[in-house]
Amino acid sequence: MASQTLNAILVVGPTGAIGKALCEALISQKAEFKRIAFFNDTSRPATEEKQALFDEFRNGGMEQVSGQYNDTTSFAGFDCVLMPLGNHAIKYQPTIIDSAITAGVRHFYTSEWGADLSVGSNWTQRYYQDKVITREHLEKRGRDADTLDLGWTYIQLGRLTEWSIIKHFGIDNTNHVANIYGTPEGRQSLLPIKDAVAYTIKTLKHPFSTANNGHRRTYRFHGSSPTWNEIFNDLETITGHKYAITYHDVETAVEREARAKRLNDVDLELEASHQLIQGRGGTLLPEPYVNGLFPDIHPESVHSVFERIFQDPELKKFIGAP
Template identity: 30%
Template sequence: MAIPQSIRNVVVFAAGGGLGRAFVEALQREGFNVSAVTRPSNSVSYGPGVTMHRSEYDDFDTLVAIFRGQDAVVSTTGTFAAKYQLTAIDAAAAAGVRRFLPSEYGGNTSLVGVTSYPPFAAEKKAIVEHLRTKESQGLTWTSLCVGIFFSWVLEEGKGTLGWDIDKGDVTIYDSGNQEFDTSTVDQVARATIAILRNLEETENTYVFINSFVATQNQTLSALERIQGKPYKVSHDFWSAARSRGLAALERGEIEAGYHDLVTGTIYDPGHFALFKAEEVGKWKKILRLNEKEDLDGVVTDVLRKKYLI
């Protein structure tokens, strides 16, 4: 497939994790010239065809050298590492990069009042505000807001969003009917590639996409039906989960805080994790995201991957 001449060279920043790997592989399949940046301590390698760079994420001079000649930077920093993109943005602007995609991937940080949300939401909003200051230097941006990585949550367990499918346990938060947007990694990779091919339409703006909308009760019904067994159900409140998460972060318990904080934020009815349907529909049309994905399909794939069916 032909690549527009304006975007050929793409570097994936903070490419040492699962999302970084998915993006690198998807971009490479689509014919882009792909580079990857990881920390010196990360031993990940992508093999022939992908140029590997090792750098600390706050090393401005090294990042400028890496980004020089690149058309776009796609960031895949983790949820609690958003601040490390500040130096990368400065370096991209200095190196003459045309487009920067920050690491959003979960929730609507464009919401008014989002700075009162958990720290990661406010940090991500601050990243976009920093990108706005670089527009005069020729660095454009697209902030891709997507639904929660639903399949990853189910696979991981550990109670995030209430699920531990290995044990057949679920904690239902409030009524269990709170809707939230979900996204598969494949859908997010497709959207990222489409953004790089639709530069004008996606310049300096938020883009909203999903795979489908779900609730906890719908998910529980799908799991029990596909597995043919009942789950053990307990109950809690989204506000209590978020409070526990914030308290854990203050104690320095990052992993424990992460699970509760994300759970409380996704089930908060304040629309951080539920986009406007017309906005999602508009962007799916612009980006030509026509793949049909649904709850049963994702649940079945996860259960098969974990040998639970």
Template identity: 30%
Template sequence: MPARKILVLGATGVIGKVLVEALLCGKEHFDSIGIFTSAESATNKQALIESFKSRGVSVVIGDLYNDDQVLEAYRDYDTVVSALGRYAIDKQVDLIALAERSSTIARFIPSEYGTDIAYDATSVTEMPHQKKLKVRKFLESGAISRLKYTYLVVGPFADLYVGNMAQEPEMGSFDPENKKATLLGEGTEQISLTTMADVGRLLVGVLRHPEVCDNKAIKVNSFTTTPNAILAEFERQTNSKWNVEYTSIDQLRQLEKKAYEDQNSLSSLYTLRRIWTEGRTLYEKRDNESIGLTKMDTLEMVIQQAVANPVSAFQSGKL
């Protein structure tokens, strides 16, 4: 069954708002686009929500922890796209159970949009994957018989990977204002990245091609590069030589261990950056073309954007 009526959860977050933009760009493929957002976001992110509304997005303000409100919101939609942030990942188990119980929701896209949590045998023990693994386990369990699902695996967001990690640059950082970078590994390790705009296009592709996406992980990327190549592109576009430092994989592992010992709130990010630098974003084959993604964003475009508008490598859409 095609996805025609789309409800987005977490629509005001870092990736959620990009997903809504992409749905709006492809709105001819959908009958309705709605968001379910918290009262807090409705107040604090009013301009964003008004801009969605003015372009035809239906807005439900409610509490994801209130089952009746969620079920009521589900009634008008056939597909739930979740872009909930990391503190609400495990809440999705309840939201999926409610979707299974609802009479209308046929498909649930859980909040993934990142590192492959089933890349190889090591993935199952990685700390940042645990809640997402729990969600996958529930979707694949006997408790769910009616709902279809797709996991969107995109690796690191290119826009953030090339950002400035000002507070802890040793976890990898590109600072165009001060022309300095800290490269991970030896700088030569390959990494596959996806821009947030391409993640939005991926979502539209997945919703339009359920026949190739149902009940599996779809793996895409915008491009594969290396820290050295990213630096070279920054140097080319800023017409200057940058100061460069390196964090070797061994140093990254030590920093990761210390981050957990210190209960550093960025400890998950250390793990993810170690996973990425170890090559666990690389594949022989991707799904880009099977869902109609033939033209992807490029490294050059991402660096142009980062030079014009420097970004932090860590962003949170939480209030």
């Protein structure tokens, strides 16, 4: 059976950190694709900031597709949909998938770009609930007689380096205080956004066939797996400030999650769930890694990423640094 690559790409969720970086990378390599486009969800407010970003994408050569997730016609003419959606939008992926399948799309990159859902207790964690539902939906559709050619790609990297030191994970970069669920020796796998995106673009052009499920792919890309001790040593060296760190029994995050659920505080519930995953080693990426498929990409070190963050006003704001 002939090998295929993915040439007509639609990015759904283009305004987040990963989505924006994916669009910029596609623009920089637009000559290698037949069609590149981003999806404008018309059910969401059209802010000035969003419109400025969309102008930038269009000026770079991307097509704008406007509509809502159940608009089948919006997905026509694409062979692949990338879905770098945020926490609150992941639940819409089954709707997007169904609409796109009806329009003829046969390959999806779901909102992964993170930990391996099959590790430890990850599959049952609240933080990954909608990702699991999406996987199950894809697999169900992939068993249908008329969509046996349905394919998907999961990009697994552990955690994005830039996100490892934000308040969500208990780090206050203004007051140099940290509350960590786990131990100083606890590890997490980290890969910078730019490298995660570079690998993703490479996989779009990586040939596959539908024989032997070759169109249903998982890539594990590894940067490094530092301990919390190593992370805080880097932070203290770069900032010149000592961090006051308190390590908490990871299982107490279960209580925080339950309390957040009672309060109907979804963001706090997701935060507690993610801290539980982290403390149990759920963001440590298991081997085998496949970086060697694309040897021209050399992941940036954690220390280098942190240095870059503290020199960039926008990134400093993102991590809550003064």
